[in-house]
Amino acid sequence: MSVRSRPVSVRSSQSAASSLALNAAQARADLAVAKARAEFNRRKAEANRARIEAEVEMDRLQIEQAVAAAQIRADTLETELQLLQSDNEGSALSELPVDEPDQRVVEWRNEEPVLNVVQEDTDTKSPVISQPSHPSHSESASHLLTAIGLGMNMPKPEISTFDGNxxxxxxxxxxxxxxxxxxxxxxxxxxxxxxxxxxxxxxxxxxxxxxxxxxxxxxxxxxxxxxxxxxxxVIAKAHLSKVLNRPQVRPNDGKGLWDLARDMRRCQTVLSQMCYSADMNSSETLLRIQQLLPIHLQMKWAKKAYAMMEKLTTPDFKCMSSFVEEVAKLANNMYGQNIGGSYPKNTPKWKPNSKGITSLTTTTRRPEVSLTTETRLTCPACCRKPQVRKV
Incomplete structure (x- = not known):
């Protein structure tokens, strides 16, 4: 019995060892998941802390900006007040009498008063103070105050937000x-x-x-x-793609021409300011824009480009943008919108009569009267007694 029971015990011990190994692997996996979760929570907490610190820093910067603006405004007003006081003191001193025997003339040089002693006048003993040749401080102060008032009362320019476009x-x-x-x-x-x-x-x-x-x-x-x-x-590619990736403009489509002219003008302005106009002035770009125009406008542009090349001038994107804008203006005015239109239906028609004389006749429509089995007639003299007549 002991020999036969030995293989059973060996198998049970092996199964126990395998179960223990599985448990150990599961425990290690749980430990790794716990560590990863702890690391994720730590990084999340750091990110939240950095975000909170950034928000606190932005609030502090806004407060400092407001305080600095208020301080600058206060300093400006204080300076203006000092200028006005000094101007008032100078005007008051000019009216005071002086008992000295000699005559003094106050000259203004480079905004600083300089006293020059001149020859004594026997008739008067009071000094003569010459007026400054430059504008007074009061005028400059009033202009500055006016500018400050306009700056404070005028609406602030709005800056559109940037979303990465x-x-x-x-x-x-x-x-x-x-x-x-x-x-x-x-x-x-x-x-x-x-x-x-x-x-x-x-x-x-x-x-x-x-x-x-x-x-x-x-x-x-x-x-x-x-x-x-x-x-x-990248910017040049985006602007050119907006200009080129569109359906062909239909004849008499004034709105489509205006949209094309607007996008071309914006593309030309931005790329010229960036000094990156090689792509928009290429022949391929101009030919693709020509294909967007109606057939009659393609012919007009071909004639204009030929006339420019005859004068040894190369057509470029700016010339084509001006051409598209000009034809857009033409297509959107009163006469351009009337091209291909029809006259009103109730227009007078000239018809010759039997005697060979043309006469003006108009077509009029008689009102329709519905006929029923009974029609009520009223007496013109007495409307209270209607008579009924069967039809």
Whole structure:
């Protein structure tokens, strides 16, 4: 009995060992999952902390910007008040009498008073103070106050947000430079405004630059936006694709011509400012734009291009844009929209009569009268007694 029971015990021990190995592998897998989950939670907490710090930093920068603007306004008003007081004191001193025997003349040179002693006048003992040749401080102060008032009362220019569209990058950067970056503010405030005016993937690209500090973060944010959304060949491709990827304009389609002219003018302006006009002036581009025009306008452009080449002038994108804009204006005025139209239906017609004399006749339509079995007639003299007549 002991010999036969030995294989059974061996098999049971092997199954127990395999189950223990499986349990150990499961435990190791659970441990790895727990570690991965802990690492994910740690990174998530760090990301949330960085986001909260960035929001706190942006709030602090906005508060500093408001305080700096208020301080500048207060300093400006204080300076203007001092100028007005000094001007009032100068006018008061000019009216005071002087008991000295000699006569003094006050001359103004480079906005500073200089006293020159002149020959004594025997008839009068009071000094003669000459008036300054330049505008008074009161006038300059009033002009400055007027400018400040206009700046405070005029509506602020609105800057459209940038969402990463290549077509809008050049306009956004120029508007930001004019309305924000050119002002007397530090780089940290510029970075805050730049992040504020970006949305979507554009903001996600530069959101972490606020952690780098003032000048470094602002320069890095501009570099990221330019490399990701502002490369010249990418912008040129986007504008040319918007111009070329459209159906052919139908005859007498004024709206389609205006859309084409608008997109061509915008493409020409942006690419010229970027000094990247090689692609838009290529012959392939001009030929594809010509194919977008109706047949009669293709013929007109061919004649104009031939006349330019006869004068040793090469047609370019700017010339074609001007041509499309001109024909769009022609197609959208009163006479251009009337091309191919029909006259009104109720127009008078000239018909010859039997005597050979033409006469003007008009077609009139008689009112339809529905006939029924009974028609009620009323007496013209007495309307109270209607009579009925069967038809």
């Amino acid at each position: 290549h077509l809008e990058y050049w306009n956004f950067i120029n508007m930001f430079e004019v309305n924000v970056a050119s002002k007397a503010i530090d780089d940290r405030s510029k970075l805050t405004y730049l992040i504020q005016f970006c949305v979507g993937k554009a903001r996600n690209s530069i959101a972490n630059c606020v952690l780098l500090g003032g000048s470094e973060g602002y320069a890095e944010a501009k570099r990221i936006l330019k490399e990701e959304f502002g490369q010249a060949h």
